[in-house]
Amino acid sequence: xxxxxxxxxxxxxxxxxxxxxxxxxxxxxxxxGEKTFLEFVLGHLERxxxxxxxxxxxxxxxxxxxxxxxxxxxLIGALFTYTILRLxxxxxxxxxxxxxxxxxVYATSMTPxxxxxxxxxxxxNTNWQNYSGENTMSYLSQMLGLAYHNWISAxxxxxACTALIRGFARQSVTTVxxxxxxxxxxxxxxxFPITFVYSLFLVSQGVIQNFAPYTVALTVExxxxxxxxxxxxxxxxxxxxxxxxxxxxxxxxxxxFENPTPFSNLIQMLSMFILPAGFTYMFGKMVKDTRQGWALxxxxxxxxxxxxxxxxxxxxxxxPNIRVQHVETSTNVLGDLGGNMxxxxxxxxxxxxxxxxxxxTDASCGAVNCMHDSLTPLAGLIPLLNIQLGEIIFxxxxxxxxxxxxxxxxxxxxxxxxxxxxPEYVGKKIEQKDVKMAMLFVLAGCFSIxxxxxxxxxxxxxxKSSINVPGAAYNNVNNTGPHGFTExxxxxxxxxxxNGSAFAGLTGNTPFYxxxxxxxxLVGRFFMMxxxxxxxxxxxxxxxxxxxxxxxxxxxxxFVTLLIGVILIVxxxxxxxALTLGPIVEHFLMHNSKLF
Amino acid sequence: xxKQLLPAIRATIILSILTGLVFPITVTIIAQFLFPKQANGxxxxxxxxxxxxxxxxxxxxxxxxxFHPRPSAAGTGYAGEASxxxxxxxxxxxxILGQLDDKNTKDIDKSFAGIKQLxxxxxxxxxxxxxxxxxxxxxxxxxxxxxxxxxxxxALYQARRIAKARGLSLQTIASLIKKHSQDRQFGILxxxxxxxxxxxxxxxxxxxx
Numbered sequence: 001x002x003x004x005x006x007x008x009x010x011x012x013x014x015x016x017x018x019x020x021x022x023x024x025x026x027x028x029x030x031x032x033g034e035k036t037f038l039e040f041v042l043g044h045l046e047r048x049x050x051x052x053x054x055x056x057x058x059x060x061x062x063x064x065x066x067x068x069x070x071x072x073x074x075l076i077g078a079l080f081t082y083t084i085l086r087l088x089x090x091x092x093x094x095x096x097x098x099x100x101x102x103x104x105v106y107a108t109s110m111t112p113x114x115x116x117x118x119x120x121x122x123x124x125n126t127n128w129q130n131y132s133g134e135n136t137m138s139y140l141s142q143m144l145g146l147a148y149h150n151w152i153s154a155x156x157x158x159x160a161c162t163a164l165i166r167g168f169a170r171q172s173v174t175t176v177x178x179x180x181x182x183x184x185x186x187x188x189x190x191x192f193p194i195t196f197v198y199s200l201f202l203v204s205q206g207v208i209q210n211f212a213p214y215t216v217a218l219t220v221e222x223x224x225x226x227x228x229x230x231x232x233x234x235x236x237x238x239x240x241x242x243x244x245x246x247x248x249x250x251x252x253x254x255x256x257f258e259n260p261t262p263f264s265n266l267i268q269m270l271s272m273f274i275l276p277a278g279f280t281y282m283f284g285k286m287v288k289d290t291r292q293g294w295a296l297x298x299x300x301x302x303x304x305x306x307x308x309x310x311x312x313x314x315x316x317x318x319x320p321n322i323r324v325q326h327v328e329t330s331t332n333v334l335g336d337l338g339g340n341m342x343x344x345x346x347x348x349x350x351x352x353x354x355x356x357x358x359x360x361t362d363a364s365c366g367a368v369n370c371m372h373d374s375l376t377p378l379a380g381l382i383p384l385l386n387i388q389l390g391e392i393i394f395x396x397x398x399x400x401x402x403x404x405x406x407x408x409x410x411x412x413x414x415x416x417x418x419x420x421x422x423p424e425y426v427g428k429k430i431e432q433k434d435v436k437m438a439m440l441f442v443l444a445g446c447f448s449i450x451x452x453x454x455x456x457x458x459x460x461x462x463x464k465s466s467i468n469v470p471g472a473a474y475n476n477v478n479n480t481g482p483h484g485f486t487e488x489x490x491x492x493x494x495x496x497x498x499n500g501s502a503f504a505g506l507t508g509n510t511p512f513y514x515x516x517x518x519x520x521x522l523v524g525r526f527f528m529m530x531x532x533x534x535x536x537x538x539x540x541x542x543x544x545x546x547x548x549x550x551x552x553x554x555x556x557x558x559f560v561t562l563l564i565g566v567i568l569i570v571x572x573x574x575x576x577x578a579l580t581l582g583p584i585v586e587h588f589l590m591h592n593s594k595l596f
Numbered sequence: 597x598x599k600q601l602l603p604a605i606r607a608t609i610i611l612s613i614l615t616g617l618v619f620p621i622t623v624t625i626i627a628q629f630l631f632p633k634q635a636n637g638x639x640x641x642x643x644x645x646x647x648x649x650x651x652x653x654x655x656x657x658x659x660x661x662x663f664h665p666r667p668s669a670a671g672t673g674y675a676g677e678a679s680x681x682x683x684x685x686x687x688x689x690x691x692i693l694g695q696l697d698d699k700n701t702k703d704i705d706k707s708f709a710g711i712k713q714l715x716x717x718x719x720x721x722x723x724x725x726x727x728x729x730x731x732x733x734x735x736x737x738x739x740x741x742x743x744x745x746x747x748x749x750x751a752l753y754q755a756r757r758i759a760k761a762r763g764l765s766l767q768t769i770a771s772l773i774k775k776h777s778q779d780r781q782f783g784i785l786x787x788x789x790x791x792x793x794x795x796x797x798x799x800x801x802x803x804x805x
Contacts, residue, residue, distance in 0.1 A: 225653075251740035483688065
């Protein structure tokens with residue numbers, strides 16, 4: 001590790017901690033329905049959206065109504081995107097004629113299973129991509145089919161989490177808020193203004209924003225080079241801020257047109273964490289004890305910084321198999337351009353790549369600025385483990401905090417078991433039903449990840465089978481040996497966790513992977529969101545119990561330590577066996593120069 | 597659930613128009629006005645006005661009188677329509693030792709240069725002494741396959757070859773590298789680097805002077 005590399009990580013962390021409170025304060029204002037300074041610009045638009053959608057924003061909803069609205073809206077959104085993708089050949093904004101008879105030779109066709117996978121992927125905020133944007137998607141598909149969900153799925157997550165916070169904050173009522181109001185207010189007052197400024201900033205750094213067909217350049221050596229174009233900046237901005245992660249191009253944030261400079265990289269990394277960090281403050285503010293929010297932030301931050309330095313350390317140590325081929329890799333000589341540079345960009349180097357890889361998997365983003373498949377084994381374990389822990393280390397917009405709150409509930413439950421008291425969290429008694437919902441949340445994730453990985457690792461299918469052309473499901477890997485297993489494990493962890501980053505060597509565009517990973521995404525989104533909303537519905541009816549001398553305080557160091565312990569123990573117990581078969585064994589084999 | 601259906605459909609229509617059309621089109625108009633060069637791909641033109649590439653997108657150079665970029669996994673090398681990394685893991689034999697073409701499949705070229713071949717080639721091309729090792733960025737492929745930059749040390753190792761091919765002094769080339777090196781942004785962010793296209797264009801201009 002280098003001094004300047006560590007310094008960059010520290011600068012990032014400080015910036016994050018500084019903006020947490022103002023962002024959280026503003027989010028609280030918006031979600032509590034208070035007037036903000038943007039009211040005079042966007043107020044009319046807000047009322048117009050309610051009117052044209054035919055909803056009454058004042059109507060308070062029971063948690064079941066809230067959930068129905070959310071599910072119906074998500075379903076319509078998925079159908080909408082599926083339709084656009086399938087019809088992109090005859091729709092406008094398609095200068096490269098994808099999905100038509102005159103498509104360029106490098107184009108990929110938009111098959112029904114690919115369109116299904118993609119529609120589910122973007123609806124569930126996963127943004128797992130079994131296609132390469134630059135040779136598959138028309139500009140309309142990108143903007144209206146995909147980026148639409150970058151906005152919406154983030155706003156839906158934000159709404160669901162707000163409902164859960166209301167479960168803790170309100171007492172003795174039955175309603176958790178109005179879904180449409182939460183959706184529209186977060187879109188208009190949080191996502192719109194930030195994305196607007198952010199997009200223009202990205203363009204200033206070199207991100208493209210146009211509707212032109214691809215440019216053909218004649219290079220200095222006289223070769224033809226195709227330079228892709230498109231409305232990238234707007235999609236890039238909301239992709240990062242909404243923690244979606246689906247790149248306009250195949251290479252995602254490693255692509256110079258998505259992430260051209262170290263400064264754009266810093267802002268992209270910050271934008272993945274600002275909303276989930278702000279959410280912790282908003283939680284504290286709404287339950288009228290900001291210390292509760294800071295405690296959750298502390299647990300998140302500790303896990304984040306640990307992961308970052310582990311990932312960074314192993315990338316700096318590099319790969320001995322490269323070194324023996326007479327290559328200079330020492331970071332003492334090359335600084336942050338030594339170590340393991342496979343799959344990394346020069347402008348970012350090791351520190352910014354390791355930091356980005358950790359952030360994107362702590363958050364449920366999945367954008368990448370280096371190829372995770374080419375990370376050294378234990379550095380690659382960190383993103384994988386981050387996803388498996390449930391993406392609660394900051395996490396997705398909303399989904400991060402509601403995941404963390406579920407672990408907080410489990411922590412007080414376990415602490416309660418140890419001392420034999422009914423557990424309480426921020427003034428609410430945690431009872432049987434609440435713990436059941438919390439456990440359902442945890443189990444749904446493990447089940448989907450492990451069962452599908454097992455299936456992908458053993459399923460035999462005939463060669464050139466119609467559901468998987470390479471034959472057996474394990475033939476789709478790009479690397480053999482333990483690394484191949486990790487590719488499959490990462491695929492289902494990422495889709496269940498709604499992350500969307502990949503060990504991208506895996507050939508995912510076959511009906512088998514398109515369909516199974518789509519199911520994993522649906523389980524990961526809705527079997528986690530619905531228990532969280534049910535928990536909200538249960539908590540909101542309870543009375544506030546003032547803390548007594550026997551109450552376990554949930555804002556101090558002891559709680560933070562316990563919470564981290566519970567997260568790591570649940571994660572380790574569930575996934576350690578699978579991890580030993582993948583990255584851990586590969587680490588030892590790599591140091592013994594074993595190649596596959 | 598049926599009661600929620602109509603609002604869901606209506607909200608989808610209006611919100612998709614706002615976020616999916618109005619927003620990107622508005623931003624495009626503003627961006628084209630404020631930052632026309634960047635918004636259109638930071639394109640680089642030659643003296644006759646032809647597009648020769650983009651400042652941000654790496655391009656292939658194989659001739660000895662030019663600086664060479666890093667190896668690339670994008671298509672056959674720096675294919676702008678096919679950005680990609682190798683996605684090969686640290687224990688992949690293909691990645692380290694390379695792969696020969698399969699003679700049975702005539703239409704597909706399966707040959708792949710591993711770290712071993714890339715390292716040997718680099719040493720030979722640039723006549724490195726036995727104590728000089730190729731820097732790791734010169735033998736690894738970037739994540740995008742379109743990395744426009746190389747490390748300064750990589751550029752310096754290539755300088756001898758270029759000086760010989762162009763009949764220029766080593767010092768001229770070294771000072772050119774220095775002139776075209778970019779430091780960390782604001783002195784702290786990212787890594788110091790050299791843009792290969794800028795450097796090669798500067799080399800060409802040197803000849804014309």
